[in-house]
Structures are given as structure tokens and as C-alpha cells.
Amino acid sequence: MNTTDQSTVASISMTGNPLVRNVLAYFSHAQARAVGLVFASDSLLFGSWVAHIPHIKQRLQLSEGELGLVLFAMPAGLLTMNPLTGYLIAKLGQARACFWAAVGLALVMCIPVNAPNVWVLVLGLYMVGLAGALINVAMNTLATDVEKSTGLAIMSSCHGMWSVGGMIGSAVAGAVIALHVAPEIHLPLMGLLVLLITVGVRPVLARIPVQPTTEQASFVMPNLNLLLMILIGLALAMGEGTAFDWSAVYLRETLGASSQIAALGFGAFSLTMTLGRFMGDALIPRLGAQRFLFLGGLIAAAGLFLAVLVPVPGVALLGFALLGAGCSLGAPILYAAALRVPGIPPAAGLATFATFSFIGFLAGPPVIGFVAEAFGLPWGIAFVGFMMLVSAALSKIVKL
Numbered sequence: 001m002n003t004t005d006q007s008t009v010a011s012i013s014m015t016g017n018p019l020v021r022n023v024l025a026y027f028s029h030a031q032a033r034a035v036g037l038v039f040a041s042d043s044l045l046f047g048s049w050v051a052h053i054p055h056i057k058q059r060l061q062l063s064e065g066e067l068g069l070v071l072f073a074m075p076a077g078l079l080t081m082n083p084l085t086g087y088l089i090a091k092l093g094q095a096r097a098c099f100w101a102a103v104g105l106a107l108v109m110c111i112p113v114n115a116p117n118v119w120v121l122v123l124g125l126y127m128v129g130l131a132g133a134l135i136n137v138a139m140n141t142l143a144t145d146v147e148k149s150t151g152l153a154i155m156s157s158c159h160g161m162w163s164v165g166g167m168i169g170s171a172v173a174g175a176v177i178a179l180h181v182a183p184e185i186h187l188p189l190m191g192l193l194v195l196l197i198t199v200g201v202r203p204v205l206a207r208i209p210v211q212p213t214t215e216q217a218s219f220v221m222p223n224l225n226l227l228l229m230i231l232i233g234l235a236l237a238m239g240e241g242t243a244f245d246w247s248a249v250y251l252r253e254t255l256g257a258s259s260q261i262a263a264l265g266f267g268a269f270s271l272t273m274t275l276g277r278f279m280g281d282a283l284i285p286r287l288g289a290q291r292f293l294f295l296g297g298l299i300a301a302a303g304l305f306l307a308v309l310v311p312v313p314g315v316a317l318l319g320f321a322l323l324g325a326g327c328s329l330g331a332p333i334l335y336a337a338a339l340r341v342p343g344i345p346p347a348a349g350l351a352t353f354a355t356f357s358f359i360g361f362l363a364g365p366p367v368i369g370f371v372a373e374a375f376g377l378p379w380g381i382a383f384v385g386f387m388m389l390v391s392a393a394l395s396k397i398v399k400l
Helices: 003-012 018-028 030-050 053-059 064-071 073-092 094-108 118-150 155-178 183-206 224-245 247-254 259-287 289-309 313-327 330-338 346-375 377-395
Strands: none
Touching: 018 030, 018 155, 018 259, 030 094, 030 118, 030 155, 030 183, 030 224, 030 259, 053 247, 064 073, 064 118, 064 346, 073 094, 073 118, 073 346, 094 118, 094 183, 118 155, 118 346, 155 183, 155 259, 155 330, 224 247, 224 259, 224 289, 224 313, 224 330, 224 346, 224 377, 247 259, 247 313, 247 377, 259 289, 259 313, 259 330, 289 313, 289 330, 289 377, 330 346, 346 377
8 A cells, every 4th residue: 555545544544434434445545446446347348238138139039048048158158267267367467367357358248249140149158258257256356455455344345346337337228228329339339448447447456465375276175164155155146147137128028118217127236236335344344244144135035026026117126126235245245255264275265156156146047047938037036036035044054
């Protein structure tokens, strides 16, 4: 931390309200902001993409089951990249790996919306999974490095920045749809914006002190406690994936909302998730991580069941907002806990947990597609609500 950042953080520490103090400390620190912008850029692209899934589904004439099968291309890319993440980060360094993964994601995200057929769509989504896997591990590792070198708690706020990116991406996508701008134009423009942000933060990322490590494992066989974290993370990630890939489709095709209103489903989810995550660094130490995981699972389940049981667009938007609130602190709590599992090297614990949670994020929506094909989309969403209840139950026995 440079002298300017030290003096600024010191003055902020005198602020009375802990919520305000944590948020101000985060945004006053250049390295924390830079890592947060990487999180935001990642989600900005995903938020922009998901709003156009109904358009792609209609243009390529895909059924729910076919769309679910196609969406499996992203998890396939992730599983391909995961064994290489430790090697690449060790070879390139966290900052360079993060930079090139962000550049790659910005470029390949333009492929799915321009796909002339299903095979190109599958290839594009597979490449998105490759880039997404690398940036996911690299940016969370950078956030941990900043925490260790500065003493600031920023993990929840960084995930809050991820939610900000998704919210902005969803809102811009809604405006773009209302203005009848083609997705084939919208996504390349968002990719260009992310490229500019990535180039801008690169020098700051390069100055983050790298914490010494003697191992570069990308995966480790989880013990019981890490396995419980993974199961909770899988369920919560499925909730996030539901908002990403199916909220717009559910609002548009099942509830008959307009395209503009349908795009707001992910926006409502991202808004409450953002608020929760920016408060998390102050609230988690005071009220307890386990309590937040339990209540979060119940709130997320309630939101999804509300969206299904009261099939009205306005009520469904409220349901997705509750889903965001319930899922908001799960990732920052579990990512941090994965670094502290006894008997497992921190980097290996983080990489293993990140892999499985990201699989839940990407593989959950295809599973919903298969359930929707057989029983209808409301049942697919209700299935994820049941998984939220399972996560709440498991949170009572996991050790954080």
C-alpha cells in the first residue's frame, strides 16, 4: 500500500459507521479498486450476454431442452481449463493471467451472439468457459493477495463489484433492446469497453504484492468440510446461474413480459446482490458467516418459490430480487473459507472450491433446461429453490 493509500485508509478508519467505513476504505484503495474492476468487467459481459439468450433461442429455433444442452458448452470449457489454471497463473503471474483472461473473455464473448448455427454457438460458449475459468481463479487470488498485503477485508466488496457489472450489463441490455440495437452490435461494443478497462487497470494489478507460495496445485481431493462448502457453493451458484440464463426467458416466454421487462429480471437480482455484498465485509465479522449462509439459503428459496407460485411479472421481479439478496454473501464467505481449510494448501482449496462453484453456476441452467423440457420451466426454477433449502440445511453443519 503506498503512502497516499495508507493515509486515506487511516483517516477513513475514524468514520463511525462500519458499513460506510468499509465501503470508503475499499474505494479509496487503488489496488482494491483495480481488482474490483476486473470482477465488474467479467460480470458486465455475462450480464450483457444473458439478456440476449431469448433472442438466440428464438433465432436458432431451440427448445428448452436443446438450449439447456447447448449451455453445457460453458462448463465443458471450464473443466478443460481447470487443470491448467495453476500452471498458467504460476507461469504468467496472477496479474498477467488475469489480464489475458479478461482480454480473451472480451473477444470470445462476441462469438455466441453472432453464431450462424448451433455448432458455432457451442464453440463460442466453450471458449467463454475457458476464459471464464482462468479469470475466476486469477481475480479471486488477486483479491486475497490485496487482503494479505494491506489488512483490508475486500473479498465481499470485490464480489459486490461483480454484481455491479452484471447490473449495469443488464440495464444497458434492456435499453439496447428497447432501442432495437442488434445483439450482434451490442456485445462487440461491450467487449471493446472491457478491453479498455482491462488495459487501464493492468499497471495497478502488476503492483499488487504476490504472496509467496510453495505449491501451485489446481485441484485437491476435498475433505469432508471442503466438500460441504462445495455443495453449498454449488447450490448458491445454481441460483446465480438461474438469474443469469433463465430469468429473462422465464419472464418473457412463461409470464409474457415485454423484452425490456424481461431484461430487468437479472437487474433486480444484481441490485440486491450488490447491496448485500458491499455490506458484507462489515456485517459478516459482526453477525457470523454461518448465520448469513443459513438465512441466505432460506431467502433465496423463498424468492424462487414466490416467482413460481405467483406468476406475475412484477412479483417474479421481486422473487429474483430476493434470490439476489439470499445469494449475495455466499460466494465471498465460501471463497474466504476455502483458503482456511485445515490440511489443505490455501491455493489448492481456493481453486478446488472455485471450480466446483463455477460448475454449479454454468451447469445449473442446463439442468433447469432439461427439467423445463420435461415438466415446464416453473418446475425447473422450483428445483433450484429446493437446492437453496438444501444449502441452508448444510450451512448448519459446515465449519467456516
